[in-house]
Amino acid sequence: MSDEMDFEEGGTVKKFMFVNRKAPYGTIYALEGLEVVLISAAFDQDVSLAFVDDGVFQLVKGQKTDGVEMKNFSPTYRALEGYDIEKLYVDRESLEARGLTEDDLLVDVQVMSAAEMGDMMAQQDVLISF
Amino acid sequence: MAMDVNGVSIETDEEGFLVNLSDWNPDVALELAKGESIELTEQHWEVINFLREYYDEYQIAPAVRVLTKAIGKKLGPDKGNSKYLYDLFPYGPGKQACKIAGLPKPTGCI
Amino acid sequence: MLHIVNKSPFDTGSLASVLRVAKKDGGAVLLIEDGVYAAVKSSATEASLKAAGMPVYVLQADADARGLQSKLMEGVNMVDYGGFVDLVAGHDNVQSWL
Numbered sequence: 001m002s003d004e005m006d007f008e009e010g011g012t013v014k015k016f017m018f019v020n021r022k023a024p025y026g027t028i029y030a031l032e033g034l035e036v037v038l039i040s041a042a043f044d045q046d047v048s049l050a051f052v053d054d055g056v057f058q059l060v061k062g063q064k065t066d067g068v069e070m071k072n073f074s075p076t077y078r079a080l081e082g083y084d085i086e087k088l089y090v091d092r093e094s095l096e097a098r099g100l101t102e103d104d105l106l107v108d109v110q111v112m113s114a115a116e117m118g119d120m121m122a123q124q125d126v127l128i129s130f
Numbered sequence: 131m132a133m134d135v136n137g138v139s140i141e142t143d144e145e146g147f148l149v150n151l152s153d154w155n156p157d158v159a160l161e162l163a164k165g166e167s168i169e170l171t172e173q174h175w176e177v178i179n180f181l182r183e184y185y186d187e188y189q190i191a192p193a194v195r196v197l198t199k200a201i202g203k204k205l206g207p208d209k210g211n212s213k214y215l216y217d218l219f220p221y222g223p224g225k226q227a228c229k230i231a232g233l234p235k236p237t238g239c240i
Numbered sequence: 241m242l243h244i245v246n247k248s249p250f251d252t253g254s255l256a257s258v259l260r261v262a263k264k265d266g267g268a269v270l271l272i273e274d275g276v277y278a279a280v281k282s283s284a285t286e287a288s289l290k291a292a293g294m295p296v297y298v299l300q301a302d303a304d305a306r307g308l309q310s311k312l313m314e315g316v317n318m319v320d321y322g323g324f325v326d327l328v329a330g331h332d333n334v335q336s337w338l
Contacts, residue, residue, distance in 0.1 A: 023248050025305055026274035038237045042193060054248050057277065060307035067301025072189065074307070079188035082196045098250065099283035099311065 014125040020055035033130030041083040048087035154232030181231040191236040194224035242331040245275035264293040281313040
């Protein structure tokens with residue numbers, strides 16, 4: 001058993017984008033997606049995360065889950081930096097429609113227009129949607 | 131599986147990780163370490179306490195690479211390297227140290 | 241009738257259907273789980289909830305879990321689990337819009 005998998009030396013680095021479009025607690029997608037992102041960090045690829053539609057709710061500050069007896073996994077987004085995952089892109093229109101601003105989010109992100117988001121997506125080798 | 135610590139039965143999974151993270155206390159750590167044939171020194175405790183603080187802050191057990199880097203940042207390069215951590219926890223600072231610290235198995239650990 | 245909505249209004253049309261169809265006289269809306277996102281102030285759904293013509297209730301624990309403690313619009317009523325039970329008991333019938 002090893003703690004971590006490594007790609008072979010000289011393996012090509014691809015651009016991976018994980019697209020998060022679901023709210024955090026209503027379904028298991030957000031939590032599962034986050035786990036996949038953490039695992040992907042072991043492969044030394046060029047990883048980015050996009051938050052679109054209800055996915056922006058994953059990053060809202062001040063989540064407190066004691067009353068619903070679920071794990072509050074929002075602090076884990078702040079660990080991504082330590083995993084060298086620093087490209088977090090948020091769709092501005094999704095934020096605005098939900099009454100949110102960048103100040104409501106618990107990590108530093110890059111807020112962008114739909115056109116910019118589309119460009120980011122177009123540059124990727126692999127897109128995985130949760 | 132279960133182990134007895136000070137007369138309290140503590141449940142562990144098939145790999146020896148705590149089922150209920152809230153069961154952890156330093157005596158439980160000693161018992162878990164005994165199961166790994168490790169005698170806990172001050173250096174071990176430093177890593178264990180670091181892991182518990184990390185979990186408290188981020189709600190995950192860090193991958194070993196992340197742990198190594200973070201320890202180096204906090205405790206200095208002579209401790210933030212694989213050799214130092216593997217000397218303390220021969221079966222891996224991720225898996226073995228997390229187990230003794232009462233954390234879940236690190237995500238991405240196989 | 242108590243109408244219970246548990247889906248995000250941005251993801252499904254459940255809330256929009258409730259507001260379109262529900263008989264306002266004697267009606268009430270209870271937002272739970274991802275349904276609570278409808279009550280965020282300055283959101284695209286705020287106006288439609290304001291115009292609901294029925295009392296709107298929000299389950300506190302679900303709002304707290306989602307970090308919405310200080311982000312909810314005025315005019316909605318917060319309820320705890322006991323209040324949830326009272327609402328169900330206090331209406332002749334209940335419809336859960338899945």
